[in-house]
Amino acid sequence: MIIDLHTHTSPRSPCSHIAPEALVAEAKRLGIDGLCLTEHHALWDPSELADLAGAGGIALFTANEITTDQGDILVFGYPEPVPGVIPIRELHREVAAAGGLMIAAHPLRGFKVFGIGSLQLTAQQASRRKVFQFVEGVEVLNGRLNETENGMAAQVAERLGLIGTAGSDAHDLSELGRAATVFERDIAGEAELIAELRARRFTHGSVR
């Protein structure tokens, strides 16, 4: 089952240019089986998700991209609203208590005109970052990052034994499916999604 684990829609994510209905239609066209809507500090209500999915044949999941003092975190299985920036230690305490899962989103994303390559950052140095002490996983394939940045994230995940996920981080329809997580089993609901991620029964891919 191909799931894009990191997508944004407008207006819940003000930086996105994708209408939810258009996202679902494009996913279907591309052959994606499921989407996780990871809006910034905003969750989808399960009934709204069901309405959106309709008879489209696409499985929809909700998670949250939360900004912490140590960067953006994809949070699965934590249905509480987090309105603003939160210290990662505090978020970790709350999510762990709820049985949720935290994945560091694009942790090694560079800048507009230079990347981590210019900084000569090594995987060993990057692994020491505080953020990795508080997450179970790392996004090792993000559709908006270059090969060096994704490669470095993969090295960090390997060094630290963290789960490595893939998602497009689509803010524009043309970005959808550039990276996706390919699960061995069919998944229904957030609890199963978390269980399969923790069981590491998946690989990475792209539908573009």
Place this chain on the structure above:
Amino acid sequence: MTVVFMRNKVVEVKPRADGGLDVHWRLSDDLIDLEIEMTFEVPDLEIVAAGARVRRSVFAGGIDAGEAIHRVEGVRVGPGLRKIVRGLLGGDQGSIELTEGVLECCNAVILHFTLPGIQLGEQYRDAPEAERLALSKAMIEANPRLLRSCIAFADDSPIVQALNLAREEAGR
């Protein structure tokens, strides 16, 4: 016509002997004179020290900038920076001058690392078009966030269109 208000701002980046970067920022206008000093660790771009001082202000009370700015120590220049700094410094309830000053220090660090790439590009100013295109292509591939980041890298920009054309021709 004379002006009723003037604001001067300057930000400077100075490399340290240990490889880090010191940034000095100062704002001086008719109402306030605020100074920020920050130290960034390289290559992680983490803020390892931050200090601020209000040398002059028409206000007798308010936030102590020197105390508040310590909250950004430990933050890295990276994804979500604006949200993180604004959140830590109080958002709408915080001082706009202090918040923007911290962000401008971080932006100056980014521009410090951006400058060599721009200087490299200048060497190709008089090079044949194919060479200049190759440089632009390499730059966009290495930095995909450049695309649609401004008018020069918009879909209808001659730079992007030329690159797309070159790709199509290479594919034939």
Place this chain on the structure above:
Amino acid sequence: MITFSRSQLVGMEFLDEETVRFHGTQEDHIYAMEVAMDVRIADGRILAIQGWMKRYTTPVCPRAVDRLQDAVGISLRDPSWMPLVMREIGRKGCEHFAEIICECGRCLDQARMSRDLAAALKADPSADLAGLAKQWTASHPERPGATLTVTAV
């Protein structure tokens, strides 16, 4: 030795009781540009704008001058005016023009306050400046953000 430096300069004049004109300049090791912008005080709306791109990095950059007209109509009283300027002028035009507009916009209330304080001090040179500033802030809730106090050395 300094490896990167940027200077910004904002000056503001009152064209009349209803309108202010900002002159904003930004110059650094990479870019140099300037903006002149008229704003209606009552609602903070940008009425007119002009830009000059003096030093830039690609031959396409000067096209951003035309995009500045998209700033006309934006109100500096809109709670999300800065992200709006960064998106409409920055991402669709030039980020550095957007930075100048934002800096000018942030000076709107400072300039109004500055003018009123100067007038009050002219009328009564012995007036307590801190008291006047406090009074002005209290009577102008539209001024965003908190004030900063002088740091003890």
